Amino acid sequence: MAKDTTLTGVERTFDDDEIIVSKTDLKGHLTYANNVFLRLADMTEKEALGAPHSVIRNPNMPRAVFKLLWDTIQEGKEIFAYVVNRSKNGDHYWVLAHVTPSYDGSGNIVGYHSNRRVPDRRIVDDIISPLYKDLLAEENKHANRKEGMDASVNMLVNLLKEKGVGYDEFILTL
Template sequence: MVQAIRPTGVENLLGEEELIVSKTDLKGRITYANDIFLRMAKYSWKELMGAPHSMIRHPEMPRCVFKLLWDTLQTKQEIFAYVVNLAKDGSHYWVFAHVTPTFDERGNIIGYHSNRRKPDSAPVERIKPIYKALCEEEARHPNAKDGMRASFDTMVGLLKQQNVGYDEFVLSL
């Protein structure tokens, strides 16, 4: 049985010019990870290959953001998001992610590609309280699915209140 990794509160920072790259299959299982991903996540190539990309999901990262990500990708669109990831040793690192579907010659989605870079600190500080509120909403519900739906509705309400789409919201932070 795999033990849950406990966050330590230690933050690792990507270098200004570094880029994390990964690819997954249709189910989100890792099929490629560059050396920077291995170093930041603190997993070996062998541990990552075939593993679900969600293995690096930090508990302070709202599940509803990943629902939005998957919903967007399945419409053949790209998405940008601020994400906090959890490394194998319990440390964490923030990224500004750009995730795109990968297509075959007939336009069918055959996988996903993600580039992540070091985010500016100001947008991260603005997103932290929003993510905290979304995680709190998720935790208020008896099961993860209900919590994720409720936090997703909260996020959609926030976007409507600000009269912006998700991409515009993220890029305005």
């Protein structure tokens, strides 16, 4: 059965002193989710553990952002990203995520870890939401998923070029 991606339009919020934490294996399947994660995602621990992280994917997120996320962490680097997620009941919640690889004692990547905090509302409303709408519109112009994603990655790369900054600098100086 296709995944239910309907949205209620209701935004969930969490406190400034809370952190949403999850850990995954190398393929992005959840191996840990804290209580704040479960509350916002509207899931039980049983439902979450072992599920692909895309279980909370919101259809309003552009693919380009997840491509950048995976390319970066698989290279062993950390990334900050604004993400809107979908709760199981269709509500949504915005986060600023910090995603990092986890290493074993020999320096091999053994999984990934994400800590998320409450994002700055002004940045989400004024910059990130409109940017993600543009990226998503570009993706939806293409019948082929891969072509759509490549086009929106290009759009993001060109925007950063115009601004003369890299992705990290762009995100962290908003």
